[in-house]
Amino acid sequence: MLKTFSIGGIHPEENKLSAASPIQALPVPAEVKIPLAQHIGAPAQPCVEVGAKVKVGQLIAKAGGFVSANVHSSVSGTVKKIEEFVDANGMKKMAIVITVEGDEWEETIDRSADIVRDIKLEPKEIIAKISEMGLVGMGGATFPTHVKLAVPEGQKCEALVINGVECEPYLTSDHRAMLERPEEILMGVKILMKALQIDKAYIGIENNKPDAIAKLTELAKNYPGVTVQPLKLKYPQGGEKQLIDACMGRQVPSGKLPINVGAVVQNVGTALAVYEAVQKNKPLIERIVCVTGKPLAKPSNFLVRIGTPVSACIEAAGGIPEDCGKVIGGGPMMGRAMIHTDVPVIKGTSGILLMNKKESKRPEIANCIRCAKCVNVCPMGLEPYLLSKLSAKEMLDEAQGHSIMDCIECGSCNFTCPSNRPLLDYIRLGKGKVGAILRAKAAAAKAAAEKK
Amino acid sequence: MDKLTIAPSPHVHGHDSVKRNMYGVLIALVPALAASLWFFGLGALKVILISVISCVLFEFLIQKFLFKTKPTISDGSAAVTGLILAFNLPSELDWWIVVVGALFAIGVCKMTFGGLGQNIVNPAIAGRVFLLVSFPAQMTTWPAPAGVDGYTGATPLGLLKAGAISQLPSSSDLLMGSVGGSLGEVSAIALLIGLVILLAMRVITWHIPVSIIATMALFAAFFHYGICEIHYADPLFHILTGGALLGAIFMATDYVTSPMTKNGMLIYGFGIGLITMLIRCFGAYPEGMSFAILIMNIVTPLINKYTRPNRFGVK
Numbered sequence: 001m002l003k004t005f006s007i008g009g010i011h012p013e014e015n016k017l018s019a020a021s022p023i024q025a026l027p028v029p030a031e032v033k034i035p036l037a038q039h040i041g042a043p044a045q046p047c048v049e050v051g052a053k054v055k056v057g058q059l060i061a062k063a064g065g066f067v068s069a070n071v072h073s074s075v076s077g078t079v080k081k082i083e084e085f086v087d088a089n090g091m092k093k094m095a096i097v098i099t100v101e102g103d104e105w106e107e108t109i110d111r112s113a114d115i116v117r118d119i120k121l122e123p124k125e126i127i128a129k130i131s132e133m134g135l136v137g138m139g140g141a142t143f144p145t146h147v148k149l150a151v152p153e154g155q156k157c158e159a160l161v162i163n164g165v166e167c168e169p170y171l172t173s174d175h176r177a178m179l180e181r182p183e184e185i186l187m188g189v190k191i192l193m194k195a196l197q198i199d200k201a202y203i204g205i206e207n208n209k210p211d212a213i214a215k216l217t218e219l220a221k222n223y224p225g226v227t228v229q230p231l232k233l234k235y236p237q238g239g240e241k242q243l244i245d246a247c248m249g250r251q252v253p254s255g256k257l258p259i260n261v262g263a264v265v266q267n268v269g270t271a272l273a274v275y276e277a278v279q280k281n282k283p284l285i286e287r288i289v290c291v292t293g294k295p296l297a298k299p300s301n302f303l304v305r306i307g308t309p310v311s312a313c314i315e316a317a318g319g320i321p322e323d324c325g326k327v328i329g330g331g332p333m334m335g336r337a338m339i340h341t342d343v344p345v346i347k348g349t350s351g352i353l354l355m356n357k358k359e360s361k362r363p364e365i366a367n368c369i370r371c372a373k374c375v376n377v378c379p380m381g382l383e384p385y386l387l388s389k390l391s392a393k394e395m396l397d398e399a400q401g402h403s404i405m406d407c408i409e410c411g412s413c414n415f416t417c418p419s420n421r422p423l424l425d426y427i428r429l430g431k432g433k434v435g436a437i438l439r440a441k442a443a444a445a446k447a448a449a450e451k452k
Numbered sequence: 453m454d455k456l457t458i459a460p461s462p463h464v465h466g467h468d469s470v471k472r473n474m475y476g477v478l479i480a481l482v483p484a485l486a487a488s489l490w491f492f493g494l495g496a497l498k499v500i501l502i503s504v505i506s507c508v509l510f511e512f513l514i515q516k517f518l519f520k521t522k523p524t525i526s527d528g529s530a531a532v533t534g535l536i537l538a539f540n541l542p543s544e545l546d547w548w549i550v551v552v553g554a555l556f557a558i559g560v561c562k563m564t565f566g567g568l569g570q571n572i573v574n575p576a577i578a579g580r581v582f583l584l585v586s587f588p589a590q591m592t593t594w595p596a597p598a599g600v601d602g603y604t605g606a607t608p609l610g611l612l613k614a615g616a617i618s619q620l621p622s623s624s625d626l627l628m629g630s631v632g633g634s635l636g637e638v639s640a641i642a643l644l645i646g647l648v649i650l651l652a653m654r655v656i657t658w659h660i661p662v663s664i665i666a667t668m669a670l671f672a673a674f675f676h677y678g679i680c681e682i683h684y685a686d687p688l689f690h691i692l693t694g695g696a697l698l699g700a701i702f703m704a705t706d707y708v709t710s711p712m713t714k715n716g717m718l719i720y721g722f723g724i725g726l727i728t729m730l731i732r733c734f735g736a737y738p739e740g741m742s743f744a745i746l747i748m749n750i751v752t753p754l755i756n757k758y759t760r761p762n763r764f765g766v767k
């Protein structure tokens with residue numbers, strides 16, 4: 001039986017243009033730019049000098065704390081410079097620029113296609129390995145994977161939930177990975193289960209990918225405890241909280257984490273990376289990137305080295321068309337519009353989406369007609385019309401009282417609004433301000449407690 | 453390639469619009485419109501045209517010359533108000549009374565508060581109630597529908613109030629619409645087709661119409677079967693007569709003046725059903741739907757204040 005999450009949700013046009021396009025390895029570019037902050041948390045610290053020779057998979061920057069991730073070279077060559085650059089969002093970030101020479105890999109990396117089934121490492125060692133290999137969530141949120149696997153004292157993990165939903169329209173990288181590399185994904189799931197010391201895992205896949213459901217269901221028979229859970233098509237099912245609700249029937253309470261209901265969520269892409277890291281000793285140096293969009297000549301799925309310019313990916317998919325109005329990193333619902341394409345692919349780049357000029361413009365705004373459609377579609381059970389108004393008027397206490405911090409910014413309210421009101425724009429502003437107040441209050445309380 | 457557009461997510465829209473919803477209501481009103489023309493002929497057409505044209509015209513003039521903004525009459529909301537106002541009037545009503553009603557609806561009840569989305573009460577109902585208390589004689593002169601003898605027909609609820617139990621029309625007449633009444637309210641079957649259209653187009657949800665009808669049915673059943681079968685009419689009679697269906701399907705569901713949460717909608721529907729039945733059974737007027745909706749419109753902000761959607765994470 002098809003399951004889904006219990007509150008709200010929308011049905012955007014799927015537009016999975018690249019679903020039938022097999023994953024192709026993109027040629028290694030002449031130069032890569034590898035940012036030090038590709039994850040949530042502290043930036044990594046460089047551990048190579050300008051002029052140093054590096055190999056594929058060599059550590060070039062060490063994690064800058066517990067919530068941080070190692071960064072490895074995705075190419076072989078010479079470190080040209082370590083410099084500031086302007087990223088896709090217009091923020092200045094540090095990156096290591098490497099001039100590519102040949103393609104020489106670290107000898108420790110197993111590059112064969114054989115599936116290594118015997119998991120030799122113990123749970124603690126697996127987590128240490130994942131941390132060493134610089135793994136982060138591949139769905140786009142880029143939270144360091146080892147942090148998610150470190151179950152806090154007093155909490156108990158009961159089930160692993162693997163996100164194969166890919167509910168963002170257009171994107172197909174997870175879909176292709178499930179079709180082309182199912183055994184490796186399932187091995188990754190097995191490794192994650194061992195690391196968490198649990199015997200239950202769900203792989204949630206929406207029923208717009210029947211081929212992936214069939215393939216994984218068939219193969220999962222050899223993996224005890226792994227259930228492939230077909231899900232009814234509904235956005236935002238790939239949201240962590242919605243996915244746990246859909247697969248396990250449990251709702252993560254406001255302000256809590258999945259582990260509070262006994263769940264750890266990982267993306268299928270992350271499961272694949274976990275397999276390669278633990279069984280093949282391969283750091284996170286490349287990823288599957290879906291390059292898609294209606295104005296594009298050849299929507300494709302590429303295996304791309306981290307640090308490759310976004311412009312090179314678009315070029316390989318047919319080049320930037322005349323009619324291109326917007327380039328988005330990620331999907332159309334939650335992705336970010338890029339200010340330019342001369343930026344590198346990073347660990348969290350799940351897709352590059354091009355939109356034509358007409359699609360890029362927002363429709364004209366009309367008065368709110370109080371139709372309540374935003375309330376009906378909100379997957380968190382919030383009142384977007386009210387939160388947006390409270391945010392606009394800076395009534396922050398009231399906004400907090402109406403649970404503004406529970407908003408997951410999925411964009412369902414904006415998508416649905418018949419008056420095209422920019423509900424989420426205002427809610428984001430309000431969230432930012434309420435969040436700042438909450439952090440200041442927490443800091444003050446902490447300081448007061450230390451004084452005593 | 454020119455410069456790239458930058459905007460926060462989401463980057464796609466569901467293509468729903470104010471227009472789509474308003475024209476959806478107009479489409480859903482077509483069966484009732486056809487029924488009114490069938491039963492009341494040119495008298496109905498005259499009232500409908502005057503009402504729609506004056507509502508749209510007043511909105512246009514006020515926006516253009518008083519607000520000095522770009523008129524938004526093409527969104528269809530003024531036309532919806534005009535059509536629903538006409539449906540609440542007897543056919544053959546003097547043209548100037550219709551114009552006064554339209555002016556009150558659009559001018560006083562909608563534009564005074566800021567136009568679309570800002571009004572507190574449903575403009576069409578307020579216009580109708582204004583006319584009812586200002587011109588009680590004209591507003592209760594019901595031309596007989598086609599196929600019924602006599603010059604004027606009494607409404608079924610009027611007959612019930614007068615105690616003329618023996619003259620009450622049959623259920624099949626009520627269903628089809630060959631009874632006296634406001635021009636858009638008589639044919640239950642046309643209105644129910646409209647409900648199906650509204651639900652199918654996702655213009656409205658079931659909460660408000662169902663809670664109103666259910667409350668009325670339970671109330672009527674209690675008095676009819678529990679107290680007195682002769683004095684109090686049966687549930688089906690109450691649902692099929694007067695403005696019950698027109699009100700529950702098209703007037704109470706007005707976005708602007710109904711609650712925002714589903715729980716709130718159920719409370720609102722219950723209130724309308726209850727007040728309607730209290731007026732019908734114990735009040736001075738034979739029909740109370742308009743008053744009930746008006747009262748619950750005013751209560752709506754309070755309902756919004758005290759009802760919340762079911763939050764995620766409470767289960």
